[in-house]
Amino acid sequence: MxxxxxxxxxxxxxxxxxxxxxxxxxxxxxxxxxxxxxxxNPSRRISESGAAPFSSSIYSTSRSPSYLSLGLIILGSFFLLGYLYGGQGSYGLNKRAVGRVEGDLSCTLEVQRAIPILRKAYGDSMHRVLHVGPDTCSVISQLLKEEDIEAWGVEPYDIEDADRRCKSLVHKGLVRVVDIKFPLPYRAKSFSLVIVSDALDYLSPKYLNRTLPELARVSADGLVIFTGIPRHQRSKVLDKSKFGRLAKLRSSTWWIRLFVQMSLEENEAAVKKFEQAAEKRLYNPGCQLFHLKPYN
Structure with a gap:
């Protein structure tokens, strides 16, 4: 069987x-x-025919996405670094500013970004400019590169750690270290435009009542003020030992009320031109911005 x-x-x-x-x-x-x-087993036939084993092909294919992902990550990192450390532009940050601000955007840096927009808004009124605020040397250096602009700066705080470029501006008399709680060392209407950044946030209302009229006094055509935005407190930039107090970031309503008390009104013509130029350049300010002029 x-x-x-x-x-x-x-x-x-x-x-x-x-x-x-x-x-x-x-x-x-x-x-x-x-x-x-x-x-x-297909691999046996392929091996016998002299081609690479099918299992090896699968292994190589499975590794390709890993190399591709790694390459994309590296490429993305380069783009990110280029964005953060690129030159001046609508959103670019220069290397020095990034190192100084340590990741937080200062209003003094915002002034540098806004210079092309301000030129469109104020035109000939920017031929004699006074900037008041911390790190004014960086602003003055950039303004002096612009055609047909004369610029001076007031540094409200100590600049012992200033670089060679800043010390040169001080030596030439283009930058002064001045306590802005007291009268400014300039004649009335010495400048066509006065730009202020990061300085008023450190002053109490008592000293603001003194400083704002002084800023308006030395300006012939207008006053532009950059202040911090509430709830956007900058952490490491604000050095109490240097500035004497922490910045007080106030609302636009608070500032407008103070400007009215100081007999300052909005410069509507400048506001309109600035907004038009900002829209064309896709500029979005990171600080509160006020265009002012004395009451007629």
């Missing part, structure tokens, strides 16, 4: 040699049947 079964399997599955000494030739035949039905 066993011999008959074996013969039947040979007929069904092809010629298969079965060990006659095998105690269970049927089971052995089933094993051989299963082996004969097992799919042929």
């Amino acid at each position: 066993a011999q008959g079964t074996a013969d039947a399997m040979k007929h069904t599955f092809g010629m298969v040699d079965i060990d006659e000494d095998d105690p269970n030739p049927v089971i052995s035949s089933v094993r051989i049947m299963a082996m004969s039905r097992r799919p042929i």
Whole structure:
């Protein structure tokens, strides 16, 4: 009977040699049947044909996305660094400012970004400019690069750690260290435009009542004030030991009320021109910005 079964399997599955000494030739035949039905490994055929094994191809393919992802991450990092440390532009930050501000945007830096917009808004009124605020040397240096602009600066705080460029501006008399709580050392209407940044945020209302009229006094055509935005407190820029107190970031309503008390009104013509120029350049200020002029 066993011999008959074996013969039947040979007929069904092809010629298969079965060990006659095998105690269970049927089971052995089933094993051989299963082996004969097992799919042929494609890699064996490819290997025999001289091509690379299919398993190696799968491995290489699976690694390709990893290399691609790594490349994209590196490329993205370069773009990010280029954006943060690029030159001056609508959103660019210069390297020196990034190091000084340590990740927080100062209003003095905002002035530098806004210079092209201010030129469009004020035109000839920017031929004699006074900037008042911390790190005024950086603003004056940029203004002096502009055509047909004369610029002076008032640094309200100590500049012992100033760089060579800033010390040169001080030596030339273009930058002065002045306590703005007291009268400014300039004649009335000495400047066509006065720009103030990061300075008024450190003054109490008592001293603001003294300083604002002085700023308006030395300006002939207008006063531009950059102040911090409430709830956008800058952490590491605000050095109490240097400025004497932490910045008080006030709302626009608070400032407007103070300006009215100081007989300062909004310069509507300048506001309109500034907004038009800002829209064309996609400029979005990171500080509160006020265009003012004395009441007629």
